[in-house]
Amino acid sequence: MIRKNRLNKIYLLGFFLIATISIVYFVLKALDKNIDLYLTPTDVIESNYEMNNQFKLGGMVKEGSVKKTDLEVEFIVTDFNEEILISYQGILPNLFKENSGVVASGSLDGNIFKAKEILAKHDENYMPVKLEEK
Amino acid sequence: MYKYIAKYLLLPKVFRFFGVVVLPSLFTGLVGFFICSYLALFVLPADATQQEIYRILFVHVPAAIFSELIYIFMACCGFIYLVWKTKISAIMLRSAISLGLVFTLIVLISGAIWGKPTWGTYWVWDARITSTFILLIQYIGLLALRTSFNTMQTTDQILSIVAIVGAINIPIIKFSVNWWNTLHQNASITFSGSSIDAEMLYVLPLMLISFGFIAFSIFGRNIQSEIIIRQGSSKKIGELING
Incomplete structure (x- = not known):
């Protein structure tokens, strides 16, 4: 069994991670075409x-x-x-x-x-x- | 289950384990590396489009795989440290930083050497190369953070958080060649098979294993020195150091 305060820490870290992933996702989405090295x-x-x-x-x-x-x-x-x-x-x-x-x-x-x-x-x-x- | 593992992760036990394992591992790795280098340089046939220069692949690809795997490993260590407060995972995290940094440098340098004769340039700000460059900066940042705080505990916590957050870069490096138009080609080895001919491919996993042994031995020595820094004054470790 995982103790309750540890479980809370896992939730906190998970929330933290999801938040950063979504930030990075939206930044990359906004930059989408600028990241391309070349145009076709x-x-x-x-x-x-x-x-x-x-x-x-x-x-x-x-x-x-x-x-x-x-x-x-x-x-x-x-x-x-x-x-x-x-x-x-x-x-x-x-x-x-x-x-x-x-x-x-x-x-x-x-x-x-x-x-x-x-x-x-x-x-x-x-x-x-x-x-x-x- | 936790108790069974914890028994083997006591610092003096880890110290003794690496004391035994480091040198044989380094030896195996070096022998493997030289055999594989011989195979890659003299035995394998030249590539149809890239001729001889493709042989640098056998350094470039294993180093790339390790630079990313080590980062994932560090992020896992950071996660375990933050949740369970196990000292050994913080030590492992610290010991892996310099190793990952070296592998990332090898990737970028060998890639530049490879790029000039094939693409026609040493460096281009393409998505794969830029994201790998960011990985290099992340490693340098972690290395700098190691000595930036007053107490071990704060440092470990900050390192863990930074390692976990930075792990987002790993899928970006991996999929950069699929998501955007890049100069770097797509992955040769995927779940659906390999586009490297079998006649050349077999050296790659051998080289990967040799790199692994060398990396493991350096990692072990780093762990030992990290344990000495933390607990060098304790009686058990002191006995181990003096034989």
């Missing part, structure tokens, strides 16, 4: 390209859309719903490739996203080199 093409198109600030755009690099000329790269980023053309000057990360995730930071110039920095996002799958060749 759908987010941008839904807002009718009305983004004048710097922001980050993420999604998958569309297959067959990468065009390289010297240092300039152009490709289409898609979330399998909407797509946006990105142009970028600079060095691409090693894991940048078609059908793979990417997060670009920069700003919109008309309907084209001018990227200043490109980060590669990889997935959670790991498999040996040989297996993939088969």
